[in-house]
Amino acid sequence: MRHILSVLVENKPGVLSRVTGLISRRGFNIESLSVGPTEDPTLSRLTIVMIADDVAYEQITKQLHKLISVHKITDLTQEAAVERELVLFKVHALPEKRNEIIEIANVFRAKIVDVGKTSLTIEVTGTESKLSGIEDLLRAYGIKEIIRTGIIAMSRGSKVS
Amino acid sequence: MIIDREYEEKNGLGPFTEKQGKTMTGAQAIIACLEAEGVDTVFGYPGGQAIKIYDALYDSKKIRHVLARHEQGATHEADGYARATGKTGVVIVTSGPGATNTVTGIATAYMDSVPLVVITGQVPRSVIGTDAFQESDIVGITMPIVKHSYLLQSCEDMTKTFREAFYIANSGRPGPVLIDVPSDLAGADMVFEYPSDVNLPSYKPTVKGNARQIRQAAGMLRNAKRPILYIGGGIISSHAERELREVAEMLQIPVVATLMGKGAFPASHPLNLGLVGMHGSRFANYAVTNSDLLFVVGARFSDRVTGRLADFAPHAKVVHVDIDPAEIGKNRNPQIPIVGDARVVLAGLEEQLKQEPCEPQTKEWLDQIEEWRKEYPFYSPGLAATSGSISPEGALDLLSSMLDQENSIVTTEVGQHQMWAAQHIQTEEPRSFLSSGGLGTMGFGLPAAIGAKVACPEKQVVCIAGDGSVQMNIQELATAAIEGINVKVLIVNNSALGMVHQWQNLFYNQRYSETLLPDIPDFVKLAEAYNWQAERVSDPAELEAAMKRLLDADRPALLDMRIDRDENVYPMVAPGAPLDDMIGAVNVGPISEMIDEHEVGGR
Numbered sequence: 089m090r091h092i093l094s095v096l097v098e099n100k101p102g103v104l105s106r107v108t109g110l111i112s113r114r115g116f117n118i119e120s121l122s123v124g125p126t127e128d129p130t131l132s133r134l135t136i137v138m139i140a141d142d143v144a145y146e147q148i149t150k151q152l153h154k155l156i157s158v159h160k161i162t163d164l165t166q167e168a169a170v171e172r173e174l175v176l177f178k179v180h181a182l183p184e185k186r187n188e189i190i191e192i193a194n195v196f197r198a199k200i201v202d203v204g205k206t207s208l209t210i211e212v213t214g215t216e217s218k219l220s221g222i223e224d225l226l227r228a229y230g231i232k233e234i235i236r237t238g239i240i241a242m243s244r245g246s247k248v249s
Numbered sequence: 250m251i252i253d254r255e256y257e258e259k260n261g262l263g264p265f266t267e268k269q270g271k272t273m274t275g276a277q278a279i280i281a282c283l284e285a286e287g288v289d290t291v292f293g294y295p296g297g298q299a300i301k302i303y304d305a306l307y308d309s310k311k312i313r314h315v316l317a318r319h320e321q322g323a324t325h326e327a328d329g330y331a332r333a334t335g336k337t338g339v340v341i342v343t344s345g346p347g348a349t350n351t352v353t354g355i356a357t358a359y360m361d362s363v364p365l366v367v368i369t370g371q372v373p374r375s376v377i378g379t380d381a382f383q384e385s386d387i388v389g390i391t392m393p394i395v396k397h398s399y400l401l402q403s404c405e406d407m408t409k410t411f412r413e414a415f416y417i418a419n420s421g422r423p424g425p426v427l428i429d430v431p432s433d434l435a436g437a438d439m440v441f442e443y444p445s446d447v448n449l450p451s452y453k454p455t456v457k458g459n460a461r462q463i464r465q466a467a468g469m470l471r472n473a474k475r476p477i478l479y480i481g482g483g484i485i486s487s488h489a490e491r492e493l494r495e496v497a498e499m500l501q502i503p504v505v506a507t508l509m510g511k512g513a514f515p516a517s518h519p520l521n522l523g524l525v526g527m528h529g530s531r532f533a534n535y536a537v538t539n540s541d542l543l544f545v546v547g548a549r550f551s552d553r554v555t556g557r558l559a560d561f562a563p564h565a566k567v568v569h570v571d572i573d574p575a576e577i578g579k580n581r582n583p584q585i586p587i588v589g590d591a592r593v594v595l596a597g598l599e600e601q602l603k604q605e606p607c608e609p610q611t612k613e614w615l616d617q618i619e620e621w622r623k624e625y626p627f628y629s630p631g632l633a634a635t636s637g638s639i640s641p642e643g644a645l646d647l648l649s650s651m652l653d654q655e656n657s658i659v660t661t662e663v664g665q666h667q668m669w670a671a672q673h674i675q676t677e678e679p680r681s682f683l684s685s686g687g688l689g690t691m692g693f694g695l696p697a698a699i700g701a702k703v704a705c706p707e708k709q710v711v712c713i714a715g716d717g718s719v720q721m722n723i724q725e726l727a728t729a730a731i732e733g734i735n736v737k738v739l740i741v742n743n744s745a746l747g748m749v750h751q752w753q754n755l756f757y758n759q760r761y762s763e764t765l766l767p768d769i770p771d772f773v774k775l776a777e778a779y780n781w782q783a784e785r786v787s788d789p790a791e792l793e794a795a796m797k798r799l800l801d802a803d804r805p806a807l808l809d810m811r812i813d814r815d816e817n818v819y820p821m822v823a824p825g826a827p828l829d830d831m832i833g834a835v836n837v838g839p840i841s842e843m844i845d846e847h848e849v850g851g852r
Contacts, residue, residue, distance in 0.1 A: 098451070102388060102400070109392055143578075150575035156397040156417060159451040 090119070091145055092171065092241050094249050095134040095152065096160040099125060103157045107134060110151055116140055120173075120238035131159065135240045162249035164241040171241045174213045176201070177223070180230030181208040189229055196222045207232060252416065252446060262287050263412075264445045275404050276301035276435035277308075279368065282411035284311050285443045288339050290330060290703055291315070292323040296343020297383055298370030301435035306341070315703055315732055318724035320347050322696040324354020325722065328363050329700025332683045333658055335488070337364040337419045338700065344370045345383030348429075349390065353690060356394040358425045360687025361509060362482060364418040365425035366411075371400070373433035388429050396424030401431060404439035416447045421454030422573040423486055454572055458589030458597060466544070466568045466585050467601040473542035475614045476502045477562075479525065479554075482509030482686070483547015483571060483591045485679045490514070492595035493546070499602050501609035503618055505533045507548050508671055508686040516654075516675040522618065526554035527822045528668040531625035531831055534822070536618050537562050538829040546570045547591040550580035551687070560827035570594045627672050628819055633789035638813040641666065641741050644792060645673035645713070648739065651796060657681060657709040658701045662694035662718030665747035668818040670713045681708075692721025698736040699729050709737070709800060716742040716766060716809075726779035729805045737799050738807040740772055743814045751817045755832065765814075776807040787811035 097103045104123060111118055119137040126133050140148060152158050164171070181189050189208055193200060198212035212222055216239070223234070243249045257263035268281040279302055283291065290313045295303040306314055317323035320342045327338030338358075342351055348369040358365045372381040388400045397417050399410050414426040470476060484493055490513055497504050497520050504514045505525035514521050522533040537543070543565040548554070555561040558580060569576075569583035570591055577586040587594055632647060634640035652659070654677040661667040661684040676682040683701060685693040698712035712719075719740055729736050743750075746764040753761050776783035782802045786795040792810070799808040820831035 102392075105389070106392060113393055147575065147579055154573070154575055156449065156452050 089141065089145070090137065090139050090165065092164040092169070092239060093134075093136045093138070093149070094162040094164050094241060095136060095158060096126070097132050097134060098157040098159070099130055099132040100157065103132070104134070106155055106157055107136075107152065110155065111136070111138070111148060114148060114151060116144065116148055120236070122238035122240050135238065137239050160249075162243070164243060164249065168244040169241045170244060171215050171239055172213055173216065173219060173239045174211065174237045175219050175223075176235045177210045177212070177226055177231055178233040179208050179210060179226050180206060180232055182206055185229060189226070192222065192225050198222060251420075254445065260287065264443045266443060268441050269443060271441050272438060273441055274301070274305065274435065275407060275430070275437050275439055276305040278404070278407050278439055278441050279411070279430065279435065280305045280309050280312065281441050282408055282443065283339060284309065286337070286411070286415045288312060288337075291339040291341055292317055292326040292330070292700065293341035294320050294323055294343070294347060296345075296347045296370060298345075298372055298432040299341060299343035299347065301432060302341060302368070302370065302430070313703075314341075315699070315728065315734075317696070318727050319722065320350035321354050321692065322722045322725040322728065324351045324365070324367065325357065325690075325693050325696035326700035326703070326725070326728070327365055328354060328358045328693075329660060329683055329697030330704040331358075331363050331365060331700075332697065333680050333701035333704040335486070335680065336704075337366055337415055340365065340367045342367070342369055343383065344372055344387070344432075345385045347383075348387035349385055352391060352394070353688075353692070355391055355425045355427065357685050357688045357690040357693055359394045359396070361685065362423050362486060363425070364423035366414050366418050367425060367427045369427060369429050370435070371429045371431045374402075374431045375433065377431065388427065391427050394425070395427050396422075398427040398429070400429045401434055404434055404437050407434070407439065408441065408443045412444050413447050413449060417449070417452065421452070454590075455574070455588045456572070456590040456593050458570065458587040458594035460597070462585050462587045463594060463597045464601055466587065467598055469542060469566065469568060469585065470500055470502070470544060470598075471602075471607050472610070474610055475540045476500070476542040476544060476611065477537055477540040477565070478502045478504040479507075479537065479543055479545045479548055480504060480510040480513055481507040481546070481548025484510055484513035485547075487547065487572070487590045487592040488679075489546070489592035489595050490679050492592055492599055494518070495599050496595055496602065499599070499609070501611045501615060502544065503536060503611075503615065505529070505537060507551065507554055508684055510548060511671060511682045511684075512676040512679045515677045517677060522622075524671050526551075526828070527556065527824075528672065528818050528820065529554075530627055530672070531820050532618060532621035534820075534828045534831060535621050535625075538827070539617075540565045543567045545583070546595065547572075549576045555580065556822045556826055556828040556830075625820075629673070632792055634813060634816065636813040636815070639787065639789050639792055639810060641669045641812050641816055642673055643789075644741070644796075644810060644812075645669050647793060648711070648713075648796060649674045651800060652709060652711070654678060654681070656707065657711065658683060658698070658705060660684065660694045660698040660701060660710070660712045662712070662714045662721075663689045663691045664715045664718055665743070665751060665816070665818050666713050666715045666741035668748075669741065672818075674713075691715075691718035695719060695736075695738060696722050696725045696728075698738070699725055699734050702734050702736045703732075711737045711739060711800070714738055714740045715747055716740055716744060716772070717746040720770075723775070726776060726781060726805070730780040734805065735803065736805055737802070738776075738805075739796075739799065740807065740809050741812060742772070742809050743812050743816060744768060745814050747816070748818070750814070754815065754817065755821075756823070772807060772809040780804075782806040783809070785809040785811065
């Protein structure tokens with residue numbers, strides 16, 4: 089099962105490698121990972137997406153809790169959460185195809201952020217299904233490069249994770 | 250460990266040290282931190298990036314430094330010191346190779362939950378990351394084998410870091426903590442302010458068990474017909490021996506112990522069934538397999554205990570007490586999980602049981618176990634084996650009877666001799682059988698004995714060693730001789746790497762690939778070169794007198810005891826076999842049919 093973990097950690101050198109090292113040496117693979125500062129400058133937030141069965145998932149969260157640098161772990165899979173990821177597509181786009189591609193981008197509320205002689209760079213934000221939707225359509229024109237930020241997520245309502 | 254302000258005030262520790270508020274160098278502050286923590290002994294080895302720390306240590310009147318002959322030796326010595334006392338062991342080494350040489354020692358302590366603080370010199374901050382001379386990323390290298398680690402970034406963080414390190418190492422589930430100190434910080438000036446407390450919002454071990462779960466556990470224990478207490482090192486780390494005994498006696502529950510739990514329950518107690526697992530007694534393993542309730546305290550269902558996990562105690566419900574939530578449900582799902590300190594939880598249980606006393610229900614069960622005990626005792630042929638050589642089992646029975654168990658500590662290396670020691674040394678007291686359980690580190694026993702003897706000079710400390718493993722830290726013979734640390738070494742010498750030899754004998758068609766050790770070195774000459782007393786014995790008739798000379802020596806002494814190469818440790822649960830399927834000198838089970846199937850590994 090796919091899990092989204094929101095992990096609040098000390099904002100110190102080496103903490104990221106403690107967390108990722110622990111996950112990999114216990115035999116799990118990270119699907120995506122994003123890291124950034126929080127409203128409290130002494131803390132950073134990691135959003136980790138991983139596939140694990142229930143037993144493995146329980147073990148990994150318990151092990152993560154044991155790290156002194158880990159303050160809090162929230163499983164955003166279990167609750168209503170806003171989930172976002174930003175993707176940049178560099179799409180093969182000869183001048184005669186540009187308008188078609190821009191129309192597709194508009195449908196997905198994506199932005200054109202760069203235009204080259206034979207390419208368009210498109211920025212799009214959303215959930216995984218929306219992103220794979222636009223990816224499928226753009227593939228017809230030839231995608232030269234994709235860069236994804238990894239998922240970030242936040243619980244809905246007034247609750248803080 | 251909770252910081253006890255009153256105790257610190259009375260003894261001039263913590264923020265009450267006389268050095269509080271004084272200006273000093275970072276190196277002097279490190280020594281002041283150790284003094285503030287009440288450290289009386291450190292083990293280590295100097296080097297370029299540790300010179301400043303050693304220079305400051307030169308002035309300390311409170312700290313004894315034991316100079317090892319290898320940093321791995323120093324780390325195991327600190328570990329032996331910690332295991333023998335419950336206090337935190339301290340190691341000081343230099344950067345680069347000094348630091349990397351501690352790795353096996355740190356991993357050993359981590360696997361067995363031993364509190365250590367390891368201080369490593371580091372190159373100056375300005376050249377970190379440039380592959381400077383004797384630079385190694387020791388924080389990175391040790392990340393998977395420490396409870397926590399620090400790379401000191403400034404002198405302002407110094408005292409806070411040490412306070413936290415000692416607190417983390419010796420609270421919750423204990424473990425090693427590493428502090429890497431760039432040498433420019435050791436040279437900088439600073440004001441020494443030792444914090445009175447630690448502030449670690451992310452680290453709050455659960456000590457008190459959930460009251461409702463303890464109540465449920467009490468109910469289950471009362472009603473169990475065939476209960477077993479399965480205990481591990483957690484009993485010893487939390488000083489739960491009295492509470493354990495109380496609960497076991499009230500309910501008349503027999504006790505099996507892991508290697509790490511040996512000594513937590515007295516060997517002579519009628520409820521004691523001794524070692525469980527791969528080389529546990531047949532009666533202990535049968536008892537576990539047939540139990541209807543397994544009450545597990547401070548143990549972790551290690552593969553060396555369970556055999557084939559799916560067949561481990563197949564009819565039993567499980568109550569699992571551990572301070573580390575990650576151990577609960579890791580290998581076996583308990584019916585009742587209780588996260589908490591073993592002593593506190595057992596005390597709570599004791600109280601529950603006293604409130605509603607009940608008659609123990611286990612008479613039939615105990616009778617059954619006594620039958621097994623009579624039918625399948627540990628093999629012990631007396632001093633002479635059938636081959637005519639000294640029998641290792643008999644020799645260790647003899648040693649055990651010659652030791653005053655309340656004033657002795659036995660350490661072991663790793664291998665056959667370790668298992669014979671675990672089976673035949675009748676340990677009565679906690680912290681008196683020290684062995685590398687989780688990592689299985691050959692080379693642990695001799696330095697651990699040195700550390701234990703430094704901690705407990707009034708005790709007789711004997712290292713039971715193999716001829717293979719004792720060579721892995723043999724240089725520590727010098728440490729003992731020069732520092733006047735009167736330890737004894739009994740080498741159970743079979744001229745082989747005995748445990749692997751045994752597996753090759755049983756499972757690899759007697760193809761003894763690289764396990765035969767010719768008689769080099771001559772251990773007697775070698776020990777004498779280190780100014781030890783030493784002799785060799787191979788005649789069973791001479792063993793007792795030789796053993797007596799070993800134990801009575803007023804300086805470090807070694808006995809090279811020769812045994813037959815083909816001696817095997819029995820009983821044995823083959824890797825991958827269920828616990829009640831044991832190979833042994835008697836009643837060979839269906840084991841021979843599965844010899845081709847098991848996974849293989851380990852010394």
